[in-house]
Structures are given as structure tokens and as C-alpha cells.
Amino acid sequence: MSDTNISLIVYGKNDLRLEERPIPEPGPKEVQISMRSVGVCGSDLSFWEKGRLGNLILSAPKVSGHEPSGVVTKLGSEVTHLKVGDRVAVEPSKPCGNCFYCRRGLYNHCSKPINSGVLTRYISHPANFVYRLPDNMSFDEGALVQPMALAFYACERAGLRAGQNLLVTGAGCLGMTVVLAAKVFGANKICVTDVLQKRLDFIHKIGADVTVLVEDNENPELAAKRLVGMMGVEPDISIETSGSQSATSTAIYANRPHGMILQLGFSIDTVQIPLVVATFKELDIRGNHTSRNSYDKAIEAIASGRVNVKQLISHRFPLEKSLTAFKTAASKEGAKVIIDCSRPNGI
Incomplete structure (x- = not known):
């Protein structure tokens, strides 16, 4: 398997596969991000173990994961508040911006959300939902911004x-x-x-x-x-x-x-x-459905030391061992499982 954009795909109940996917290019208002640390969440396990999450039924294969951190590798033509090389946390929301709920600021209830996973080498993501990490925060801490924001x-x-x-x-x-x-x-x-x-x-x-x-x-x-x-x-x-x-x-x-x-x-x-x-x-x-306008608060709390999320991390695995990571999380051994999506050469 070549090492360009390996992605962890959930096909259905008890069916996880590592596959090669195209490296996405950013749109005008997006940035391309090289994924680093991604947390394994109970909802990820539910789609893998049951093929569903509550009344959300997996209808097609999807990239798993939604607790990411990474490094900006490309900028869209209209992005000005980020730069290549920025270390970032990523709010996994991809709201449409135009529906009844988005126009009222309730983007976590978007009528037409794009649900793309982050357990992959690269993603392209709306720049407005990408947050620069302070220098004193690690990628692992950046991945835990999502559950802390929730x-x-x-x-x-x-x-x-x-x-x-x-x-x-x-x-x-x-x-x-x-x-x-x-x-x-x-x-x-x-x-x-x-x-x-x-x-x-x-x-x-x-x-x-x-x-x-x-x-x-x-x-x-x-x-x-x-x-x-x-x-x-x-x-x-x-x-x-x-x-x-x-x-x-x-x-x-x-x-x-x-x-x-x-x-x-x-x-x-x-x-x-x-x-x-x-x-x-x-x-x-x-x-309560996901979170809204809480990322800045979570990042500040972690960076200031008011919240110590590092104590939650019990296991780390490379992307190639994602199935082992999921099994470890499902066994309820330890606390938070992190998957490292870095390429072997660190790019």
C-alpha cells in the first residue's frame, strides 16, 4: 500500500478497512491539513460495532473519526487568517452556511451538513472551523479540544x-x-x-x-x-x-x-x-447535539492549564494499527485512545 492518503473507512458492522484515497485539494475558503493526532470516540465505535449511532444508520462507507489536530499544508485562495505550517485543532463541522439553522447561527443543526471523517493522512476543511493551537499545546491535546468543546x-x-x-x-x-x-x-x-x-x-x-x-x-x-x-x-x-x-x-x-x-x-x-x-x-x-462556538473556550482552558486533558490519554497507535486502536477503546481498557495519522517521514 502506497503512503499518500491512507484512510480508515467504516463499511458497516465490524468492517473497518484501510484504503488509499485521493489527497483533497482545498477550495477557495478551505485549507488542506496534514492530520496528526485523532481521538477515538464512542460514536466511532458505535458505527463500527453496530453500523449505526442511535437513529443515524450508516448508509454508505465513510471515513471514521472526528477528534482531529494537524498541520496546515495548503491554503485556499481566500484564506487569510491561517498560514502553511500552523498547528491546528479542527472542528469537524462542515455546515452549508445557507439553511434556516445556519443563517441563525445554529450551525450544529445544519440541514445539509457534510460529514467527512478525519482518520486519514490529509483533509481539506472550511478555514472558519480551523483553530490555531498555542505553542504550549501538543497535537494530542489538540485532538481533545473536540470532546472538551462538547x-x-x-x-x-x-x-x-x-x-x-x-x-x-x-x-x-x-x-x-x-x-x-x-x-x-x-x-x-x-x-x-x-x-x-x-x-x-x-x-x-x-x-x-x-x-x-x-x-x-x-x-x-x-x-x-x-x-x-x-x-x-x-x-x-x-x-x-x-x-x-x-x-x-x-x-x-x-x-x-x-x-x-x-x-x-x-x-x-x-x-x-x-x-x-x-x-x-x-x-x-x-x-444536546455536538457543540457550537465552544472551541476557543476549550483551547483557552487547556492552554492555560485550567483543564488537564493529557491525563486522559492512555493509548497511542499509528494509523496503520487503527483496528487495534478501536479494539482497545472498545475493551474499555484505559481512558482515551489516540491514533497518530502522521506520515512516516513526518510530512
């Missing part, structure tokens, strides 16, 4: 304020970034639940105040009573990151009246929740 956006969507108590259901990578972001927002007490003790042990080290091990089949109402007892207070806000139906129900039972439930994780299309309980408590339940 976590910052989630905390904003939930209305998290200093001094509030927070429940996070799910101690995976998404739960970890939410904990880090919540600390920046000034959360008082943070409780995290998960079905794996090793994940709870790790998330306690990075900022969770209380961790609660729950069982897959545990009654959500009883689990809620148990975690509230361990917290010593009802959470003001709950952010659900696991996509588990029982976790959402647990959050509803646990949350204080007039509180907020933010559904960040998802897996199946339809879930059953104790809606009457949520109604009587007058809970606000909000959804």
Missing part, C-alpha cells in the same frame, strides 16, 4: 453555575470531559455513576467528589436514593453521558425539583423514562 457546551446547555451540585451518569471519556469542564464552571459537588469500578476510580482521581457503582439491572429509583445518600444532597443538574435508559431514569429520580436533566449520551431511538416523576418535579429535560 463538554463545555453541555455545561452551558445545562445552565451549570458555580456552587451547584452535579450528577454525571457514565464515567467514560465523555463523562470524564464533563467532570473537567464542570470544575471550570465551579460545580460544588460532583457525583459520577458507572457500571465499572475501574472507571470510577480513574474519574475520582481527575475531579469527581463522589463515585457510585451501579448494576446494569439495578432499579433506577433505588439507585437514585443510594447516590443521593452518598452525595448528601440532591443534584441541581444531571448530565447523562452513557446513553443508558436506566441512567436517565436514575437522574430523574435523583434530581431535585426544578432542576435540569441534560441528555448528552444516546444509544437507542426510544427509551422509557419516569415522565410522571419528571413532571411532578417540574424538571427541565434538554437534549
Whole structure:
């Protein structure tokens, strides 16, 4: 296999392939980027393991990955705020800019998005969604700007304020970034639940105040009573990151009246929740789709040291060993898996 633009393509359930693709040339408002570090996300695993992500069904082969950093290698004719050689983080959005939502600044809800992956040697991307990295940030940290931006956006969507108590259901990578972001927002007490003790042990080290091990089949109402007892207070806000139906129900039972439930994780299309309980408590339940206008905030928080994302990285693999990287991430060993897309000669 030649070494020009090797790309990791997901064809369907349990079908990942490394293939050669043309090197894309940038359009007038785009830049070409040589990919460096790319994080493996739970949504990448879902498309590989299930051929779908919630109600998003893989209908054609696609390049995987959406947590990238890299180096600018070519400029489009109209790009002036970047230069060749810039080290950058890339917001994977490719909104159309003209639909009802884009015209109102809600580009994360674009009606005609172009979903192109980044686990490849080169991409071309709209320059407005490319962000220069400070000199003190590594490519690995640049790759984690995307999940941190999502976590910052989630905390904003939930209305998290200093001094509030927070429940996070799910101690995976998404739960970890939410904990880090919540600390920046000034959360008082943070409780995290998960079905794996090793994940709870790790998330306690990075900022969770209380961790609660729950069982897959545990009654959500009883689990809620148990975690509230361990917290010593009802959470003001709950952010659900696991996509588990029982976790959402647990959050509803646990949350204080007039509180907020933010559904960040998802897996199946339809879930059953104790809606009457949520109604009587007058809970606000909000959804969350990717992020919007959060990259600058995430980069500043990482560069300033307020957020340490390096502690999340447990494994690194070259692009040629992507299947091993995906299997490692799926095994839930460690925390964040990074794939290095650099060419062997560093170009």
C-alpha cells in the first residue's frame, strides 16, 4: 500500500478497512491539513460495532473519526487568517452556511451538513472551523479540544453555575470531559455513576467528589436514593453521558425539583423514562447535539492549564494499527485512545 492518503473507512458492522484515497485539494475558503493526532470516540465505535449511532444508520462507507489536530499544508485562495505550517485543532463541522439553522447561527443543526471523517493522512476543511493551537499545546491535546468543546457546551446547555451540585451518569471519556469542564464552571459537588469500578476510580482521581457503582439491572429509583445518600444532597443538574435508559431514569429520580436533566449520551431511538416523576418535579429535560462556538473556550482552558486533558490519554497507535486502536477503546481498557495519522517521514 502506497503512503499518500491512507484512510480508515467504516463499511458497516465490524468492517473497518484501510484504503488509499485521493489527497483533497482545498477550495477557495478551505485549507488542506496534514492530520496528526485523532481521538477515538464512542460514536466511532458505535458505527463500527453496530453500523449505526442511535437513529443515524450508516448508509454508505465513510471515513471514521472526528477528534482531529494537524498541520496546515495548503491554503485556499481566500484564506487569510491561517498560514502553511500552523498547528491546528479542527472542528469537524462542515455546515452549508445557507439553511434556516445556519443563517441563525445554529450551525450544529445544519440541514445539509457534510460529514467527512478525519482518520486519514490529509483533509481539506472550511478555514472558519480551523483553530490555531498555542505553542504550549501538543497535537494530542489538540485532538481533545473536540470532546472538551462538547463538554463545555453541555455545561452551558445545562445552565451549570458555580456552587451547584452535579450528577454525571457514565464515567467514560465523555463523562470524564464533563467532570473537567464542570470544575471550570465551579460545580460544588460532583457525583459520577458507572457500571465499572475501574472507571470510577480513574474519574475520582481527575475531579469527581463522589463515585457510585451501579448494576446494569439495578432499579433506577433505588439507585437514585443510594447516590443521593452518598452525595448528601440532591443534584441541581444531571448530565447523562452513557446513553443508558436506566441512567436517565436514575437522574430523574435523583434530581431535585426544578432542576435540569441534560441528555448528552444516546444509544437507542426510544427509551422509557419516569415522565410522571419528571413532571411532578417540574424538571427541565434538554437534549444536546455536538457543540457550537465552544472551541476557543476549550483551547483557552487547556492552554492555560485550567483543564488537564493529557491525563486522559492512555493509548497511542499509528494509523496503520487503527483496528487495534478501536479494539482497545472498545475493551474499555484505559481512558482515551489516540491514533497518530502522521506520515512516516513526518510530512
